[in-house]
Amino acid sequence: xxxxxxxxxxxxxxxxxxxxxxxxxxxxxxxxxxxxxxxxxxxxxxxxxxxxxxxxxxxxxxxxxxxxxxxxxxxxxxxxxxxxxxxxxxxxxxxxxxxxxxxxxxxxxxxxxxxxxxxxxxxxxxxxxxxxxxxxxxxxxxxxxxxxxxxxxxxx
Numbered sequence: 097x098x099x100x101x102x103x104x105x106x107x108x109x110x111x112x113x114x115x116x117x118x119x120x121x122x123x124x125x126x127x128x129x130x131x132x133x134x135x136x137x138x139x140x141x142x143x144x145x146x147x148x149x150x151x152x153x154x155x156x157x158x159x160x161x162x163x164x165x166x167x168x169x170x171x172x173x174x175x176x177x178x179x180x181x182x183x184x185x186x187x188x189x190x191x192x193x194x195x196x197x198x199x200x201x202x203x204x205x206x207x208x209x210x211x212x213x214x215x216x217x218x219x220x221x222x223x224x225x226x227x228x229x230x231x232x233x234x235x236x237x238x239x240x241x242x243x244x245x246x247x248x249x250x251x252x
Contacts, residue, residue, distance in 0.1 A: 107197070115140050130151065136178055154179070158229075159180075
């Protein structure tokens with residue numbers, strides 16, 4: 097059995113989509129309640145019942161890389177993703193279970209940048225974030241999460 101290096105990182109920020117017009121700015125939270133099988137309480141995408149729609153993650157490094165390469169300013173809230181991570185390759189978590197604070201999530205599929213994202217930010221964001229658009233995940237075990245919480249890939 098080869099030892100697989102399991103990933104570890106941290107939550108840098110948490111944002112939700114309020115019940116507001118599509119394209120309204122996301123709201124930053126000091127803590128978020130993840131509910132098993134639905135997503136983040138208070139997020140308008142929670143509970144749609146679509147696998148991979150519960151919660152989204154994006155790596156801070158991916159955003160910073162895009163900004164450095166393209167010069168296009170983009171902040172975490174503008175990416176339309178719920179959880180900003182640091183120290184984790186979120187793409188590598190597809191098909192993997194991982195702990196976020198006390199919660200456990202399952203990576204479902206990459207969250208590709210879309211035209212809507214570009215329309216509410218700046219031209220070039222979609223191609224700039226290509227391959228670094230984030231991760232769609234489901235909540236297997238709910239808990240309250242906060243910025244600073246550990247993210248830890250789980251065995252198996």
